[in-house]
Amino acid sequence: xxxxxxxxxxxxxxxxxxxxxxxxxxxxxxxxxxxxxxxxxxxxxxxxxxxxxxxxxxxxxxxxxxxxxxxxxxxxxxxxxxxxxxxxxxxxxxxxxxxxxxxxxxxxxxxxxxxxxxxxxxxxxxxxxxxxxxxxxxxxxxxxxxxxxxxxxxxxxxxxxxxxxxxxxxxxxxxxxxxxxxxxxxxxxxxxxxxxxxxxxxxxxxxxxxxxxxxxxxxxxxxxxxxxxxxx
Ligand code: TMP
Numbered sequence: 561x562x563x564x565x566x567x568x569x570x571x572x573x574x575x576x577x578x579x580x581x582x583x584x585x586x587x588x589x590x591x592x593x594x595x596x597x598x599x600x601x602x603x604x605x606x607x608x609x610x611x612x613x614x615x616x617x618x619x620x621x622x623x624x625x626x627x628x629x630x631x632x633x634x635x636x637x638x639x640x641x642x643x644x645x646x647x648x649x650x651x652x653x654x655x656x657x658x659x660x661x662x663x664x665x666x667x668x669x670x671x672x673x674x675x676x677x678x679x680x681x682x683x684x685x686x687x688x689x690x691x692x693x694x695x696x697x698x699x700x701x702x703x704x705x706x707x708x709x710x711x712x713x714x715x716x717x718x719x720x721x722x723x724x725x726x727x728x729x730x731x732x733x734x735x736x737x738x739x740x741x742x743x744x745x746x747x748x749x750x751x752x753x754x755x756x757x758x759x760x761x762x763x764x765x766x767x768x769x770x771x772x773x774x775x776x777x778x779x780x781x782x783x784x785x786x787x788x789x790x791x792x
Pocket of ligand 1: 659663730
């Protein structure tokens with residue numbers, strides 16, 4: 561469902577799929593075309609939601625159960641939608657969001673074993689009518705994605721003397737990550753108008769071209785105009 565004159569694009573997939581890099585490349589291409597672009601992420605993207613992000617990804621909420629975590633993801637999403645995403649769309653921006661409601665469907669719903677009506681109810685409240693116009697699903701064998709995540713964590717450790725710490729979700733079993741891959745593909749199959757699957761094992765430049773080819777025909781007719789201070 562379109563909100564205002566903007567375009568809402570979400571990026572979904574398992575760990576280490578390269579979404580952030582591709583969001584950056586797409587944002588650059590769209591700005592070159594004169595669009596106002598806002599890049600953002602979940603959990604997070606607004607001050608309130610970023611505070612909740614730490615609680616979720618550190619694992620601090622894990623002991624309270626998946627239901628509690630799902631509600632926290634929804635609370636963060638609601639704040640992000642109302643404070644950041646909806647206002648940007650109303651101004652005509654192209655909003656590129658790293659993860660959104662499909663991550664809750666997959667991580668808390670499918671692999672968290674929460675019943676669909678509960679997930680659907682949270683989703684309705686959290687998104688409050690702000691549904692992505694387009695979702696790009698980055699598909700990658702889970703083993704490859706996890707290998708990338710571990711390599712990234714090790715590089716961070718070497719360069720900054722940090723702990724090679726994986727987050728609460730990255731630490732889970734390979735089998736769980738494989739189930740998530742299948743669940744994202746199921747969502748894409750069930751909603752082909754909104755979802756587009758790209759091969760995240762391809763070369764970065766090929767993925768960037770594929771993503772641009774999906775998004776370009778959907779750009780707002782006005783072109784968005786010059787960047788505003790809302791754009792990151
Ligand atoms: P990321 O910023 O590295 O993608 O980490 C976010 C993690 O949070 C990732 O493991 C997926 C997880 N997540 C959920 O479990 N549910 C959600 O609704 C969202 C947005 C993310």
